[in-house]
Amino acid sequence: MVAVSTVTPLEQDVLLNMNKIEIGHGSGGKLTRDLIENIFLKYLKSDELKPLEDAASINLDHNHKAAVTTDSYVIRPLFFPGGNIGKLSVCGTVNDLVVSGAVPKYLTVGFIIEEGFLMKDLEEIVRSISETAESAGVKIVTGDTKVVEKNKGDGIYINTTGIGEIVKPMDLKNVSAGDKVIITGTIGDHGTAVAIAREEFNIDAAVESDCAALNGMLEPLFDIAGVKWMRDPTRGGVATVLVELSEATGLGVLISEEDMPVREDVRFIQDMLGYDPLYLANEGKAIIITSAESSDRVLEMLKGHPLGKDAALIGNITADFKGLRLKTIIGGERVLDMLEEDTLPRIC
Amino acid sequence: MNRSKDIIRHIKSLVPKDKQVRIMNVCGSHEHTIAFSGMRSLMPENLEIIPGPGCPVCVCPESDIINAIELSKRDDVILVTYGDMLRVPSVKGSIRADGKNYKMISSPFEAIEIAKDNPDKRIVFFSIGFETTTAPTAAIIEMGVPENLSILSSHRLTPTIMEILVKDTELGIDGFIAPGHVSAIVGANAWNVFSEKYRIPTVVAGFEAENLLLGIAEILKQLKEGKPATGNVYAGVVKAEGNVQAQKIMDKFFEVADVNWRGIGNIPGSGLELRVEYSKKDTKKVFGLAEVKESKIPGCICGNIILGKAYPNACKLFKKVCTPRTPKGPCMVSMEGSCNIWFKAG
Ligand code: SF4
Numbered sequence: 021m022v023a024v025s026t027v028t029p030l031e032q033d034v035l036l037n038m039n040k041i042e043i044g045h046g047s048g049g050k051l052t053r054d055l056i057e058n059i060f061l062k063y064l065k066s067d068e069l070k071p072l073e074d075a076a077s078i079n080l081d082h083n084h085k086a087a088v089t090t091d092s093y094v095i096r097p098l099f100f101p102g103g104n105i106g107k108l109s110v111c112g113t114v115n116d117l118v119v120s121g122a123v124p125k126y127l128t129v130g131f132i133i134e135e136g137f138l139m140k141d142l143e144e145i146v147r148s149i150s151e152t153a154e155s156a157g158v159k160i161v162t163g164d165t166k167v168v169e170k171n172k173g174d175g176i177y178i179n180t181t182g183i184g185e186i187v188k189p190m191d192l193k194n195v196s197a198g199d200k201v202i203i204t205g206t207i208g209d210h211g212t213a214v215a216i217a218r219e220e221f222n223i224d225a226a227v228e229s230d231c232a233a234l235n236g237m238l239e240p241l242f243d244i245a246g247v248k249w250m251r252d253p254t255r256g257g258v259a260t261v262l263v264e265l266s267e268a269t270g271l272g273v274l275i276s277e278e279d280m281p282v283r284e285d286v287r288f289i290q291d292m293l294g295y296d297p298l299y300l301a302n303e304g305k306a307i308i309i310t311s312a313e314s315s316d317r318v319l320e321m322l323k324g325h326p327l328g329k330d331a332a333l334i335g336n337i338t339a340d341f342k343g344l345r346l347k348t349i350i351g352g353e354r355v356l357d358m359l360e361e362d363t364l365p366r367i368c
Numbered sequence: 369m370n371r372s373k374d375i376i377r378h379i380k381s382l383v384p385k386d387k388q389v390r391i392m393n394v395c396g397s398h399e400h401t402i403a404f405s406g407m408r409s410l411m412p413e414n415l416e417i418i419p420g421p422g423c424p425v426c427v428c429p430e431s432d433i434i435n436a437i438e439l440s441k442r443d444d445v446i447l448v449t450y451g452d453m454l455r456v457p458s459v460k461g462s463i464r465a466d467g468k469n470y471k472m473i474s475s476p477f478e479a480i481e482i483a484k485d486n487p488d489k490r491i492v493f494f495s496i497g498f499e500t501t502t503a504p505t506a507a508i509i510e511m512g513v514p515e516n517l518s519i520l521s522s523h524r525l526t527p528t529i530m531e532i533l534v535k536d537t538e539l540g541i542d543g544f545i546a547p548g549h550v551s552a553i554v555g556a557n558a559w560n561v562f563s564e565k566y567r568i569p570t571v572v573a574g575f576e577a578e579n580l581l582l583g584i585a586e587i588l589k590q591l592k593e594g595k596p597a598t599g600n601v602y603a604g605v606v607k608a609e610g611n612v613q614a615q616k617i618m619d620k621f622f623e624v625a626d627v628n629w630r631g632i633g634n635i636p637g638s639g640l641e642l643r644v645e646y647s648k649k650d651t652k653k654v655f656g657l658a659e660v661k662e663s664k665i666p667g668c669i670c671g672n673i674i675l676g677k678a679y680p681n682a683c684k685l686f687k688k689v690c691t692p693r694t695p696k697g698p699c700m701v702s703m704e705g706s707c708n709i710w711f712k713a714g
Pocket of ligand 1: 667668669670673680683684685686687690691695696697698699700701707
C-alpha cells in the first residue's frame with residue numbers, strides 16, 4: 021500500500037497521469053531530455069538511436085556508413101535578420117550531419133502549411149531553401165506538403181531529413197582529459213536576433229542570426245587526427261552541449277568567460293534581458309573537441325575560413341571534477357547546469 | 369582580469385584576521401553580478417557578502433497582488449504591470465494564471481499608450497519598485513495621464529529598510545554596498561545617515577564585478593581605518609545630490625506611508641502612497657480596495673532571505689520544489705530575487 025499522505029503534489033500529478041507537454045519540452049534542455057528518456061526511449065530502442073547523437077550512423081555495406089538526421093523547424097517569427105525558416109531548415113540539418121563527421125549529400129523537405137499562408141512568403145522560403153542547399157552542395161531529393169485548416173498551425177512548419185556519407189566517425193569515447201574545447205565563432209547571435217525580431221521585447225538593434233551551413237568550414241578538419249568530436253550548439257547553447265558532453269564522458273569541462281567570443285551588442289542586449297549567451301541558440305557555430313597537440317592547427321584552419329574568423333579556444337577537458345564549470349572574468353568559478361526550461365522558446 | 373585580481377589581493381590584505389566581516393548588498397543587480405561572477409568563491413573566508421532587500425517584486429504585499437488579480441477580472445478594467453509581477457504567486461494564484469484582462473509593460477509610458485488606445489476601459493497601472501521605478505511613474509503623472517488611468521502604488525523606500533537592518537544587532541552588518549540605480553535618483557548623500565549615525569561604511573557601486581570589488585575594498589579600508597563614510601565608486605553615474613528633478617516630482621505626488629512588506633510585516637515610513645490631492649489617480653481609493661490579510665506560504669523563508677538572515681539554500685524547498693518554473697515564493701520569480709539568482713548561478 022502506498023501511504024497517500026506522503027505523496028507530493030508533483031508525484032500525484034505523475035500518478036494521476038496528469039502531466040502535460042509544456043513548451044519547455046521542446047527546449048533541448050532538461051525537460052526535453054526527460055521526455056526522450058521517459059517516453060521515446062521507453063518504446064524506441066534501436067541501437068542506432070541509442071547514442072542520441074545529432075545524426076544516426078547506419079551501415080550501408082561493409083565499407084560505407086551513412087549519417088541520417090531529421091529536424092523540424094517551428095521558429096517564430098518565420099523571417100528574422102540574417103535568415104528565415106527555409107534557410108534555417110537547410111543549415112540546421114546540414115550542420116547536424118557535418119558535426120557527425122559526415123559529408124552532407126541529400127535532403128528531404130516536408131512542409132506543414134496553414135491555410136491562408138501567403139504564397140509570396142512560401143516562395144521566398146523555398147527560394148532560400150534552394151539557394152542555401154546549392155551553396156552547401158546538398159541536393160533536395162524529395163518532399164511533402166500538407167495543409168492544415170486556418171488557426172490549426174502557425175503559418176508554416178518545415179521538417180528536413182538529411183543523409184550524408186560518414187568519412188570521419190566521431191566518438192565521444194575518444195574524448196579524454198587534456199583535450200581542448202574550441203568554438204568556431206561568437207555565441208548567442210541567433211538567439212539574440214530572433215529575440216529582437218519578436219516584437220514583444222521592444223528592442224532596436226541590428227543583430228543578425230549566424231544561420232549558416234558549416235560543411236565548407238568543417239569538412240577540411242576531418243583530415244586532422246586530433247579532432248575527436250563536434251557538435252553544433254543550437255537550442256540550449258554552448259552550456260547545454262558541454263553539460264551533455266560531461267555527463268556522457270564522466271569528465272569535467274572548464275571553460276573561460278574571458279576567452280568566450282561574444283559580440284558586444286549581443287552581450288549588451290542579453291544583459292538587459294537577463295539571458296546568458298552561453299545558453300542561447302546558435303545556428304552557424306560548432307564546438308570542436310580536439311587533442312591539445314592539434315588545437316593550434318584546428319584554430320588556424322578555422323580562422324582561415326570566413327565563418328571561423330572569431331574561432332577561439334574556450335576551455336579544457338579535465339578529470340579533476342565532473343560537470344561544467346565556468347571560470348569568470350574575475351577568476352571566480354561557478355557551476356553551469358542544464359537549463360530547466362528555455363528562456364526563449366521556439367527559436368529554431 | 370589583472371585589475372580584478374589586484375583588487376582581490378587588496379581585499380585580502382584589508383580583511384581583519386580575527387573577526388567576521390559582514391557586508392550587505394541591497395540590490396538584485398548587484399547580487400546577480402556577485403553570484404554570476406563567482407565572487408564569493410574568491411573572498412577570504414571571514415568576509416561574508418549578504419544579499420539583502422534588493423528585490424521589490426519579492427516584498428510587494430500579497431494584498432496588492434490579490435487586489436490586482438481581482439481587478440483584472442472586471443470587464444471594465446485592464447491591469448498593466450511589469451513582467452515579473454504577472455508571475456508572482458499568491459494564495460489566489462498569479463495575475464498571469466488567474467487574472468483576466470492584463471497587459472505586460474516595460475515602462476510606465478506604455479501604460480499611457482494603452483489608456484489612450486482603450487478609452488472605454490479603466491486602466492490600472494500596478495506600479496511597484498524602489499525609487500528607480502517610482503521616479504518614472506511620478507514623471508508620467510507630471511506629464512498628465514489620461515482620465516481612465518489610475519495607479520496602484522506599491523512603492524518601497526530603500527533607505528528606510530536599510531535603517532531597520534542596520535539596527536538589528538543580531539544581523540551585525542559591518543558595511544553596505546549601496547545600490548547604483550537607486551543612488552542615481554536619491555543621491556549618494558542619502559546614505560550619509562549610515563556612516564554618521566551608525567558608523568557603518570556605505571559605498572555606492574556600479575554593476576560590473578570589478579566595480580563591485582572596488583566598492584568592497586573601499587568598505588574594508590574604511591573599517592580598517594575606523595573612518596566610516598559614504599563612498600562612491602560609481603561617481604560617473606551617481607552624483608552626491610542625485611537627480612533633484614526626479615526627487616521633486618516624486619515628492620509632489622507621493623507621500624511616505626506605513627506599509628507592509630511581504631513576509632516581513634508593517635514597516636513604518638517605508639512606502640509611498642499617492643498624496644490625497646491625487647486621490648482620483650489612486651486605484652486603492654478609486655476602487656475602494658480593502659487590505660487582504662497575508663497568508664503564509666508553507667516552507668518559504670523569503671522574508672528572512674530579504675532581511676539577510678538566511679541564504680536561499682537554507683530553504684528546504686529551494687531547487688527541490690521551488691524553481692523558476694514552479695516558483696513557490698516571490699523570491700524565485702523575479703530576476704532580482706535572491707532565490708532566482710542563486711538557482712540560475714548554480
Ligand atoms: S526557494 Fe522558494 S520557497 Fe524557498 S525561500 Fe526562496 S522563494 Fe521561498
